[in-house]
Amino acid sequence: MASGAAxxxxxxxxxxxxxHPDIIQTHILTQLDGPTLAAAAxxxxxxxxxxxxxxxxxxxxxxxxxxxxxxxVQTLISMFxxxxxxxxxxxxxxxxxxRPQSKHTLDSLPSxxxxxxAVDIFYENNLLFSKVKETETVTGWFQFPPFRIDLLxxxxxxxxxxxxxxxxxxxxxxxxxxxxxxxxxxxxxxxKAVNLSSRWPVSVEQHWLTREVQxxxxxxxxxxxxxxxSFSTREFVEFEILVTLGGKEGGEMYVKEVCMxxxxxxxxxxxxxxxxxxxxxxxxNGKRKQGKRDEGKHKYxxxxxxxxxxxxxxxxxxxxxxxxxxxxxxxxxxxxxWVMLLYSICNYSAS
Amino acid sequence: MASSSSSSSTQVKKITLKAADxxxxxxxxxxxxxxxxxxxxxxxxxxxxxxxxxxxxNVSSEHMPAILDFYRxxxxxxxxxxxxxxxxxxxxxxxxxxxxxDEQLMEMIMAANxxxxxxxxxxxxxxxxxxxxxxxVEYVRAFFGIENDFTPEEEARIRAxxxxxxxxxDED
Numbered sequence: 001m002a003s004g005a006a007x008x009x010x011x012x013x014x015x016x017x018x019x020h021p022d023i024i025q026t027h028i029l030t031q032l033d034g035p036t037l038a039a040a041a042x043x044x045x046x047x048x049x050x051x052x053x054x055x056x057x058x059x060x061x062x063x064x065x066x067x068x069x070x071x072x073v074q075t076l077i078s079m080f081x082x083x084x085x086x087x088x089x090x091x092x093x094x095x096x097x098x099r100p101q102s103k104h105t106l107d108s109l110p111s112x113x114x115x116x117x118a119v120d121i122f123y124e125n126n127l128l129f130s131k132v133k134e135t136e137t138v139t140g141w142f143q144f145p146p147f148r149i150d151l152l153x154x155x156x157x158x159x160x161x162x163x164x165x166x167x168x169x170x171x172x173x174x175x176x177x178x179x180x181x182x183x184x185x186x187x188x189x190x191x192k193a194v195n196l197s198s199r200w201p202v203s204v205e206q207h208w209l210t211r212e213v214q215x216x217x218x219x220x221x222x223x224x225x226x227x228x229x230s231f232s233t234r235e236f237v238e239f240e241i242l243v244t245l246g247g248k249e250g251g252e253m254y255v256k257e258v259c260m261x262x263x264x265x266x267x268x269x270x271x272x273x274x275x276x277x278x279x280x281x282x283x284x285n286g287k288r289k290q291g292k293r294d295e296g297k298h299k300y301x302x303x304x305x306x307x308x309x310x311x312x313x314x315x316x317x318x319x320x321x322x323x324x325x326x327x328x329x330x331x332x333x334x335x336x337x338w339v340m341l342l343y344s345i346c347n348y349s350a351s
Numbered sequence: 352m353a354s355s356s357s358s359s360s361t362q363v364k365k366i367t368l369k370a371a372d373x374x375x376x377x378x379x380x381x382x383x384x385x386x387x388x389x390x391x392x393x394x395x396x397x398x399x400x401x402x403x404x405x406x407x408x409n410v411s412s413e414h415m416p417a418i419l420d421f422y423r424x425x426x427x428x429x430x431x432x433x434x435x436x437x438x439x440x441x442x443x444x445x446x447x448x449x450x451x452x453d454e455q456l457m458e459m460i461m462a463a464n465x466x467x468x469x470x471x472x473x474x475x476x477x478x479x480x481x482x483x484x485x486x487x488v489e490y491v492r493a494f495f496g497i498e499n500d501f502t503p504e505e506e507a508r509i510r511a512x513x514x515x516x517x518x519x520x521d522e523d
Contacts (some may be wrong), residue, residue, distance in 0.1 A: 031480035038516035
């Protein structure tokens with residue numbers, strides 16, 4: 001082969017316009033991140049077939065979320081339409097569900113028996129914590145009480161390299177900048193997934209007495225009740241993920257609680273059954289988009305403004321109703337008095 | 352294979368390499384041995400070393416000086432104790448890629464592949480991957496010189512599948 005090539009190349013003009021496909025496949029595609037690999041898939045049918053390689057996406061998913069390497073999750077992913085690529089395009093982009101869904105869509109959601117959470121917490125690109133948890137969704141234990149998934153056992157503590165020293169403002173800022181969290185939820189029946197975390201904290205607060213720090217991640221989505229528009233307390237709902245960290249001055253912090261809940265616009269917890277419908281709706285119908293880092297925080301702030309407005313409006317309505325009730329009561333009383341009077345007059349005249 | 356062995360290496364252990372366009376390069380033996388392709392040329396053929404010209408069929412003479420420079424520097428980095436600071440290596444690598452067009456980068460990737468040197472190939476392919484990170488489909492097409500063979504319907508469908516990846520792209 002070499003000698004054949006030598007005769008043709010020797011003396012002729014040397015030019016290379018395209019790189020060998022195997023170099024692209026084994027050396028370049030393997031170094032791309034998910035979004036770029038998705039862009040490469042759209043360039044030509046050949047690239048499209050190259051990027052369908054399950055292994056490429058498996059690597060990308062495993063490095064983004066070590067938790068998905070769990071055999072339980074792997075089994076579920078193998079049932080996804082495009083395997084790890086589906087998982088990535090479902091769970092990497094930010095969930096965006098601002099439009100209400102019709103009652104019909106919500107009713108037609110498949111029935112699920114289990115939600116699988118795959119959670120990863122990173123501090124400055126180093127994995128702190130990774131866990132897979134199954135939550136059954138059929139029994140009354142799940143359906144009726146407030147929805148809540150706890151990842152840590154009662155006395156379970158996860159060590160971190162974050163040291164508690166110096167100004168607490170600095171510590172909180174550090175956590176806000178560096179502590180990221182991903183919470184992928186897979187519906188055991190739907191062959192789809194969704195990420196219900198804002199990735200970056202929307203707020204970091206320290207308890208004034210216990211000095212424990214609560215880092216909050218939140219995603220705001222359209223709720224299941226849009227009938228009364230802005231009067232509904234579930235026009236929008238909030239997935240709230242709380243990470244509680246403790247630690248003594250001079251030592252290192254530890255994670256003592258990681259939990260997810262769902263709240264309506266009056267901060268009331270939704271029941272398991274109601275939450276499940278919304279989660280399934282997010283998985284099936286939520287748009288996915290590649291969000292900017294501060295977007296989650298921005299949306300959360302907007303949500304808080306909306307909540308306050310709603311509260312004000314509600315108070316006004318209540319005041320109005322109170323006045324209405326009171327005048328109604330007065331009217332009723334005077335009417336009753338009048339009837340009683342009439343009755344006694346009749347009685348009197350009859351006797 | 353190499354029929355014309357005209358070059359003479361009087362210096363201590365120098366090897367003559369011939370680029371695809373016929374130009375000759377005299378290279379110190381350890382540097383030449385960084386290239387697996389050249390190394391394999393001499394395996395079991397030690398006598399040939401002195402006066403043989405090694406033809407490099409896929410390497411243009413345009414890129415030879417830069418490639419040899421990379422080998423020299425990186426082998427020096429590897430030998431040095433204590434190892435050089437990361438900044439020094441980074442600075443060299445950045446300077447190496449500076450002013451290199453996409454096309455030149457591609458040609459060098461082909462050369463590194465032919466010369467069978469993992470270090471250079473990994474370095475260059477990583478640079479290529481970085482250049483297309485967060486870029487539009489059109490940019491990636493132009494970068495690799497890919498011809499779009501989708502029908503408009505196919506392309507629309509595939510783009511819709513990957514829609515999530517397209518907002519927040521960098522300027523081309």
